[in-house]
Amino acid sequence: DGKSLVSVGVDDGHSIVVWDWKRGEKLATARGHKEKIFVVKCNPMVMDKLVTVGIKHIKFWQHAGGGLTFRRGAFRGVSRPETMMSVCYGRSEALVFSGAATGDVYIWKEPLLLKTVKAHDGPVFAMFSLDKGFVTGGKDGVVELWDDMFDRCLKTYAIKRAALSPGSK
Numbered sequence: 001d002g003k004s005l006v007s008v009g010v011d012d013g014h015s016i017v018v019w020d021w022k023r024g025e026k027l028a029t030a031r032g033h034k035e036k037i038f039v040v041k042c043n044p045m046v047m048d049k050l051v052t053v054g055i056k057h058i059k060f061w062q063h064a065g066g067g068l069t070f071r072r073g074a075f076r077g078v079s080r081p082e083t084m085m086s087v088c089y090g091r092s093e094a095l096v097f098s099g100a101a102t103g104d105v106y107i108w109k110e111p112l113l114l115k116t117v118k119a120h121d122g123p124v125f126a127m128f129s130l131d132k133g134f135v136t137g138g139k140d141g142v143v144e145l146w147d148d149m150f151d152r153c154l155k156t157y158a159i160k161r162a163a164l165s166p167g168s169k
Contacts, residue, residue: 001047008037008052016040016052018063030068033057038085045093051110053084053098060096060110071111073098082106086127088134091148099124099136105150117150 004027009015014032019025035055043049048063058073075081084106086099096108103120105127106113120138128135133154134146145155 006040006042006050008032008040028063028066028068039087041087043089051087051096053087055083056081058084058098073108073111074113076113085123085125088127088129090129097127099127
């Protein structure tokens with residue numbers, strides 16, 4: 001909403017703090033996770049909800065008063081929790097989409113896993129919600145355009161090495 005800022009600390013607990021950035025005041029704080037957190041995203045439709053992803057976890061957070069509570073993502077049907085590299089909300093406030101180190105996209109109705117879709121060969125480093133779908137970017141050098149529930153990949157763009165600036169990694 002432009003009034004709050006969320007930060008993730010580099011301390012042992014990877015502390016999450018919600019700030020009133022204009023006043024420089026903490027609104028809420030919580031221990032994030034014992035493992036690294038790679039991304040925190042605020043729900044664009046519900047201001048008191050956010051999600052964090054990182055090494056072998058996804059957590060769905062609720063900001064209430066001066067506190068933050070979470071529900072851990074339930075990786076049902078998956079042998080163990082996966083490392084999540086990216087995350088975004090869809091056009092529905094109830095759905096969250098995360099990109100895994102395995103190349104899969106996980107679709108969540110917090111905190112339950114609805115389905116997984118193979119998207120990339122290797123980690124899904126970037127995800128963005130569009131008006132009618134999603135765009136993902138993977139370590140495989142491919143950018144993909146998806147429909148609104150990851151049922152179909154509509155277009156792929158292979159980023160050629162020659163198209164990158166010299167010295168780019």
